[in-house]
Amino acid sequence: MHELLDDAARRAQRYLDGLDDRPVFPTEAMRARLRDLGGPLPAEPTAARDVLALLDDAASPATVASAGRRYFGFVTGGALPATVAASWLATAWDQNCFTSTMSPAVAAIEQIALGWLLEVLDLPREAGGAFVTGATMANLTGLAAARRAVLARAGWDVDEHGLQGAPRLRVVIGAEAHSTLRKALGLLGLGRSAVELVPVDAQGRMRADALPALDDRTIVCVQAGNVNSGAFDPASEICAAARAAGAWTHVDGAFGLWAAACPSRAHLARGVADADSWATDAHKWLNVPYDSGIAIVRDAAALRGALSISAPYLPQGAPREPGDFTPESSRRARAVEVWAALRSLGSRGLAELIERNCRQAERFAERLRAAGHDVLNDVVLNQVVVAFGDEAATRAVLARVAADGTCWCGPTTWGGRAAMRISVSSWATTDADVERSIDAILACAQDAARAGAT
Numbered sequence: 278m279h280e281l282l283d284d285a286a287r288r289a290q291r292y293l294d295g296l297d298d299r300p301v302f303p304t305e306a307m308r309a310r311l312r313d314l315g316g317p318l319p320a321e322p323t324a325a326r327d328v329l330a331l332l333d334d335a336a337s338p339a340t341v342a343s344a345g346r347r348y349f350g351f352v353t354g355g356a357l358p359a360t361v362a363a364s365w366l367a368t369a370w371d372q373n374c375f376t377s378t379m380s381p382a383v384a385a386i387e388q389i390a391l392g393w394l395l396e397v398l399d400l401p402r403e404a405g406g407a408f409v410t411g412a413t414m415a416n417l418t419g420l421a422a423a424r425r426a427v428l429a430r431a432g433w434d435v436d437e438h439g440l441q442g443a444p445r446l447r448v449v450i451g452a453e454a455h456s457t458l459r460k461a462l463g464l465l466g467l468g469r470s471a472v473e474l475v476p477v478d479a480q481g482r483m484r485a486d487a488l489p490a491l492d493d494r495t496i497v498c499v500q501a502g503n504v505n506s507g508a509f510d511p512a513s514e515i516c517a518a519a520r521a522a523g524a525w526t527h528v529d530g531a532f533g534l535w536a537a538a539c540p541s542r543a544h545l546a547r548g549v550a551d552a553d554s555w556a557t558d559a560h561k562w563l564n565v566p567y568d569s570g571i572a573i574v575r576d577a578a579a580l581r582g583a584l585s586i587s588a589p590y591l592p593q594g595a596p597r598e599p600g601d602f603t604p605e606s607s608r609r610a611r612a613v614e615v616w617a618a619l620r621s622l623g624s625r626g627l628a629e630l631i632e633r634n635c636r637q638a639e640r641f642a643e644r645l646r647a648a649g650h651d652v653l654n655d656v657v658l659n660q661v662v663v664a665f666g667d668e669a670a671t672r673a674v675l676a677r678v679a680a681d682g683t684c685w686c687g688p689t690t691w692g693g694r695a696a697m698r699i700s701v702s703s704w705a706t707t708d709a710d711v712e713r714s715i716d717a718i719l720a721c722a723q724d725a726a727r728a729g730a731t
């Protein structure tokens with residue numbers, strides 16, 4: 278094991294050292310050796326060091342350099358050094374954090390990390406929480422608690438009787454709700470499209486003045502951070518209306534919830550803490566390795582009620598059994614990395630990370646605008662949406678930026694226009710990386726315009 282883990286550490290170090298000098302998206306040549314990983318399943322064993330060498334030689338070059346400093350695709354954080362190291366150690370532990378008997382260490386770490394999360398996100402300190410794979414599952418988890426609680430108020434036990442014959446629930450979402458929220462609703466039997474859609478403004482914010490009349494059979498889904506524009510639904514108004522009507526408010530804050538951890542951006546999340554449940558990702562802006570999402574529910578008993586099970590072989594009685602709060606039973610110890618991120622950054626370090634990325638997004642917008650390109654959103658957070666003329670011209674720039682390899686940004690459509698999405702979410706991105714990336718994007722835009730004109 279010693280030699281093998283030393284070799285893994287050396288290879289990982291070499292990989293990370295090389296990220297700066299390679300194309301962010303792998304070229305075809307870099308992907309060519311992937312086929313070496315396949316072929317018929319060998320009948321005989323292979324030495325672990327040879328397995329590792331093959332994996333590194335064939336797959337490392339073909340990875341996307343999202344752990345590096347100039348990846349601006351989707352909403353992708355890097356992984357803070359303490360979280361990579363903690364993750365390695367936790368992998369060596371190989372704990373199952375289903376119950377506290379299976380892992381007293383991870384059960385304790387979950388509880389500590391959850392307490393710190395509630396503090397930095399400024400959510401009710403008594404809330405319950407669950408460490409899940411990502412925001413999709415965190416939405417599902419929060420909405421499972423919502424579905425159960427709202428139906429219980431209507432006198433229906435959904436755990437026992439399911440949805441067949443249940444009183445009808447109403448679900449209200451903004452027209453710009455994330456597609457994975459609809460997926461969670463579908464999985465819960467509430468339907469991806471059986472929702473009341475609230476129109477949005479030009480930034481994608483739900484219009485509070487267009488909310489339908491709410492009642493105590495309604496779940497309202499607020500978005501904190503639109504995946505394109507970064508805009509926040511007006512949570513204060515929506516939560517107040519929901520509270521007055523006895524409705525449940527759920528917040529999808531996959532990355533936007535982290536604004537609450539940064540004093541200069543916390544105003545964006547105003548009112549979010551008035552909701553009943555929240556979903557967020559640690560693998561986005563907290564910069565822990567994949568996969569890591571968190572569901573939080575104000576009424577811990579509502580979350581526990583929706584997800585706990587009992588069996589004679591499962592010990593009961595600990596103050597918090599991790600598996601009572603999650604859809605999964607056996608799980609890896611992903612709270613370890615959340616703990617390590619928060620412990621290494623501290624609340625000040627986290628606020629600085631959020632602020633730095635927001636400032637870097639503003640810098641992208643400033644220079645792209647100054648060069649005559651159309652920044653389509655109000656850059657309030659870490660997201661920039663920019664068009665380089667018509668659809669064909671924008672697609673041409675995106676293709677050139679991907680081929681150039683200095684950085685990587687994804688495509689989208691916003692306000693009916695094809696656009697480039699730039700999401701600044703990594704602890705590793707320096708101001709110099711931002712300038713270098715903007716230089717590369719502007720050069721690609723010039724080349725594309727020249728090629729288009731000829």
Ligand SMILES: Cc1ncc(COP(=O)(O)O)c(C=O)c1O
Nearest residue numbers: 352411412413455457504531558
């Ligand atoms: C607002 C929002 N909700 C949900 C998700 C889904 O997150 P995950 O892929 O971690 O499940 C995303 C991903 O970008 C998002 O931006």
